[in-house]
Amino acid sequence: MTAAALALGGCSSTTGPGAGAGASATSGAGSTGTSGSATTGSTASGASVASGATPGGSGSGTSVGGTGSPAMAGASSGGASGSSGVGTSGSGSTSASGAASGSGAATGGTDGGAPTLVAPIERGNLDVYQFGDATFTVDGTQGARITGFAIDGTNVLTGPTVNAQFWGATFWTAPQGDWWMNDVPPNYAPIDYAPYAMTVGADSSITAVGTTATFATPPKQVSVTKNFTFDSATASVGISYSMTNQGTASIKLGHWELARVLPGGLTFYAAAAAPPVIPYGVMNLQKIGAYLWFDETTFPKGGAAAKSVGDAAMGSGWIAHVVPDPAGPLVLIRTFPDIPVGSAGTGDGEVEIFMQTNGTYEEIETHNELLTIAAGQSVPWQVHWVLRRLPVGTAVTAGNQALVDFVLKQLP
16 A cells, blocks of 8 residues: 655635534635655555645645635624534434434444334434434424434534634535625525525435525525435435426536544545645645545644645445544544535535534535526535444554445445
8 A cells, every 4th residue: 555645735825614604615725736746655544744834835745725715703693502412302312212322323333233213203303213223313493404323422514603793514516606695694504504404205205495595696586495214224314305496597506515623533435546735735645545634633733724626436425534532433434425526616516515613613515516406496416424433453543445445335
């Protein structure tokens, strides 16, 4: 196994996303510079942390630079009152309801059998899939965002105490330049943080229907419906995000899912042929074998926000993130349809990683291609979420093939 180092840096000159921002699709998409060719190391640790802020900054391997520093902006309204927990009732009593228990049920292993859902699903303002020792929580009062995915109470997503607006996992439309104003403006609230109408079907599906948001010039009128389903065979949650054009003319939009996680984890995915671009900030990504790895502990604390924009390898639509936990590391796996390189639109990529200023949280983003949506038409996009506890003794290090092998076995 060889390691190719990617020393990725950017310099600041223009305005990028605000302090609470997920990312900017239109700003800071500076030029790409290279210095030399990618080098090959003899070990998996091969990359050094990029230290320069010069476009095409120094470092062994491929050096990618860009312009566009993030501007500091306070978080605006929306989502501050929500709970990041995993349900207010029944979250710990799987045995009383006859649900499968133990690590086999939660991790999808065969030893524990197929996990069953614990009723009720509706718990106050939360809709909760509880199965085995795992819980998946959606809050309809907070834009039907995913506020928790947990095993034994350890939530892999951030809550509003980290950032009052940008927390949990949500859905946005691309391009971001249609609506972004250094935060999420009120006219975009129907998609991001305003209440959704929630229903639970006889098949235990959860449907969240949002109201219409009007944004962009010329105006785009869009509503979003989120449908969640639980698959007991794979212990996974399927999510369909559907955008509906409520206007009278065709529009062009892309689906975009964002999950915010606490710092300290390890993110990886199958690498495309072209290296990722860093439009702003400094991030250290390692290409080891066929995979790209981002060890968040290498991110320079006290620094500016940074973002990586890239693509997954052809035919591979998944990204994994390992979360530290005293009981054993957890791995969040998200799958999505693979798209052609460059089809996500200018400034965006199929897979993006954003680090907030001072490293307060990491945002893991996936994009669909830009689509033309006729008036009155709805366009769905299907993704899946899986959460597992890693086998005892699995080393959480960049380049560990055992991590990749484990993730590949869990894909729904």
